[in-house]
Amino acid sequence: MSDELRLAVDRRGDGAVLYTKGYINNVGGEEIANRSYELLDAGVTTLLLNLKETKIVNSIGISILIEIIEKMMEKGGKLGFCCLTPVIQKTFQIMGLAQYASIYADEESAVKDLGLQKS
């Protein structure tokens, strides 16, 4: 369907910002995971997921995001999220994702707090 996830990556030193656009379902979640793991293997230790262009998620997609957080934590890295809609943020809280990853209102505050290079 037309809500298929599109992903853009902005590499910033040992960090990266992933911009999502569209539906984070099982396929979208796997796409994010694959790109995240590639970045992790390439030496990235801090990831920020900017969900400004994502308006809908499902529990399967979020469960994959939780797996990414676990993998980042195993490797001593950090993962944050920014620009969530109120309903997506509420869904993250219900599923416990907010306990393990930082959530920021905007990219600027996320970049500052996570210590990412500015674009």
Next chain:
Amino acid sequence: MTPQAERQMELTLPMVPDIEIAAARAAGNLGREIGMSAEDVDEMAHAVVEACINAREHSYCVDQRIYLRFRGSSPDVQTLKVEVWITDNGQGFNLEEARLRRRGLSNTGPKKRGWGLQIMEAHMDEVEISTSENGTTVRMVKYGERKKL
């Protein structure tokens, strides 16, 4: 929309990947049409997505269809109401087991999955599930407040 007026819609959707988006859009359109806020519409859409995914993934129905009914109404001058029924003709499930799994008290399902019911309950004002060996119906209600002019 005047109090007591109702809008109804029925849909039959095939159980194919991402069909839940079509169901969510239908619910959203009805919610917007009767004047619900964007956030209420968005919450309802997320709940409908989870109900449809549950039907698609767990019903094991032969006809591979999801039957949806939506009713939008305004019970009084201040209140807006959308009711959604999501039905499958599948094998049903053990509701008590699902509730235990939700509370993390069961070992029969992975904890990362099985959040659908909790998400539905968090985003909607009422959630009722009737399930039997002949199928499952999830009835959900979302109330909204009429915008002041």
